[in-house]
Amino acid sequence: MAVKRKLKIKKKNFAIFLICNFVVIFLIVFTIHFVIKGINSFTSNKKKKVPTVVVEKKKKDQTKDLNKDKNSEKLKLLGNINQKVDFFKMDYLDRYIEYKNNNKDLDNEQIILNVNMGIDQPYYTNTKETEYLNTTYLLVNKYHSLPSDYVPNNLQTINSKYSIGGMKLVDEARKAFENMAEDALKEKLHIIAMSSYRSYEYQVNLYNKYEKQDGKDAADTYSARAGFSEHQSGLCLDVYDGEIPYTSFEKTNEFNWMQKNAYKYGFILRFPKDKTNETGYKYESWHYRYVGEEIAKYIHDNNISFEEYYARFIEGKK
């Protein structure tokens, strides 16, 4: 019995010893934790650190506000035109302002249109590959190029009755052209295609020839650089009356007939006399572009260039 009791006491003491040790260790850890925390808060009080994210956000908000103020100043200079036309592009705001400074006689809507058309910058600068390949509202000009390997879908040969051998157009344009030429023929007028689809390689050679002959600056006024020729789209053609040179097409009855009727078949005179600034080309009485009846009618009725139509209704609606 006495041995058992002794053993019980020993166990009891051992347990008390363990508990005491735990308590002591706990107190030590607890004290160290608070001492470190105290030192930390003391040093951080000296230099109160704000998280970087908050600082960045604040900075961003301030620049945003500043830009907002600057932008609203610029928009005021443009008569808040952004609220009036849907083709206004905020990304071009600085270009609008610069262009307006250099063209004070133009109204604000024209400023927006011209910059959207790209004509605030020299031809062949700021160029981009064109969108809407294989559609009738595809735009090719001195700012919009076609890929060098682009060959339009569904090219078909024009009936030799209305063309000088082997000329091709995109089928929809071909049909429209043949209908137009057929109707003109009923009035004894000959509208003959003399150049239509031209490949990229063809244009390389053609432009090089002109460049050699007249120099780059002159060649640029009447010939397109490869990739920038509308003829590669398969949607346009040069015509003549089958007799006098195409450059004199303007003097023919065929030309007068086309002035009145081409739009009804979906064709527009692509480089009119009063639009050279927008199209980038000298007047060409012989070059017609198929855009479809609806667009052709709008362009005809409103006497605008295809560039303007595109800036207002195609690019502008994006």
Ligand SMILES: [Zn+2]
């Ligand atoms: Zn042409």
